[in-house]
Amino acid sequence: MQVPFLSLKDITEKYKDELHEAVLRVTDSGWYLQGNENKKFEDDYARYIGTKYSVGVANGLQALELMIRACKILYKWNDGDEIIVQANTYIATILAISQNNLKPVLLDPNTDTLELDSEKIEKAITSKTRAVMLVHLYGRCLYNEKIDDICKTHGLKLFEDNAQAHGCMYNGKKTGSFGTVAAHSFYPGKNLGAFGDAGAITTDDEEIANLVRVLGNYGSSKKYVFDYIGENSRLDEIQAAVLDVKLKHLDEDNNRRKQIAKMYYEGIKNPIIKWPSVKSDESNVFHIFPVFCEKRDELQKYLKDNEIGTLIHYPIPPHKQKCYKEWNEVSLPVTERIHERELSLPMSPCLTDEQVQWVIKTINSFIY
Known part of the structure; x- marks a missing residue:
């Protein structure tokens, strides 16, 4: 799928x-x-x-x-x-x-x-x-x-x-x-x-x-x-x-995003997957559903092999970019760790329940 x-x-x-x-x-x-x-x-x-x-x-x-x-x-x-x-x-x-x-x-x-x-x-x-x-x-x-x-x-x-x-x-x-x-x-x-x-x-x-x-x-x-x-x-x-x-449709679309997030929260059981603390229902509209994984690149490839699209937000933090070379030696360990481990799962008001369940099943079957 x-x-x-x-x-x-x-x-x-x-x-x-x-x-x-x-x-x-x-x-x-x-x-x-x-x-x-x-x-x-x-x-x-x-x-x-x-x-x-x-x-x-x-x-x-x-x-x-x-x-x-x-x-x-x-x-x-x-x-x-x-x-x-x-x-x-x-x-x-x-x-x-x-x-x-x-x-x-x-x-x-x-x-x-x-x-x-x-x-x-x-x-x-x-x-x-x-x-x-x-x-x-x-x-x-x-x-x-x-x-x-x-x-x-x-x-x-x-x-x-x-x-x-x-x-x-x-x-x-x-x-x-x-x-x-x-x-x-x-x-x-x-x-x-x-x-x-x-x-x-x-x-x-x-x-x-x-x-x-x-x-x-x-x-x-x-x-x-x-x-x-x-x-x-x-x-x-x-x-x-x-x-x-x-x-006019934004709240409706955001509510669907929240439904999908709830399915992810309840369905993903693979212990290698972490996410930020869960906020109240009104305080997150899930533009992105980020998870953090020590084996992020391997997980991304595994999902791709199973026809599941993902993105990384963002692979290189601003202070490590060439355009800000004066900051390249600055240490911001929390930020750097976030950028090393973050992977964004599919999130769209157009996703079907079947598609979401396929993402969940595939993640749970990932062997690390």
Whole structure:
């Protein structure tokens, strides 16, 4: 039995008629940028997340980069100021900090929860610390009150990288609404995915929202008038229309992901397989179902031989990448161990129970 890691074609097929109608509506309108579709999605997404404002941008990296840049301008941060961030993240989180000439301060997460350790955060704070970046990795809510209290006590901004956790909650409140501002990616493979690159920021701060919009429009708030050296980072009308269709089905799709995760949790009995601590039902939307295995590469090959697709998130941590060669000798043992052992199992709202059971049966038959 074939089990793809993720079939975008199957996801699109679920809502094909609605999506075709949305795309046709845009093509017939003759308006392809900064129009009604964009405004409607921004309003709907802000309402869904629970913030006053949502601003669409071209992709998730630029959502991160623009939200940080807006805060740097508004709060008069200097080059070299610091943002504390967990080391076990996708490199985009780190790139956005570096691109703003700020310094990422990398911290190892807790081994079991993958959350930032509040004690480590406090020890890392210096006179140059300006913010803490919280990454809701794998679809898990990594917010907690201790981190929030630390930020408030020390006058730091709390940023959220919500690229992998659309619809995730904590005590009835959605990720993307806890901090000063949050970045969202709508890359096609995300829980809420576009037909190409797309992103957004969410915030309750009107100044941040307005400045992100200006910076992403060449630095212009009025046609041919440029207050900032900006860039072209706008969510196009087709992507906005597609996302608005999928947003209506997001909770339903996330619930299916939770059902699949429950089957994995209950069915996988092979003692070589470990996973992060299990969170409450509302606090994980399972963008990825990661397992950790000492024989990760052998397990991946075994699953491939049985026609089961997997991915590694991520094989090389940011501080070991060539582009950050100045960090290559830094030791972050928890992060490095995570990246050496992580394997992502198939996770999609389109998987059948039979496919999930085949994954479980195959893993349980893996001899190490």
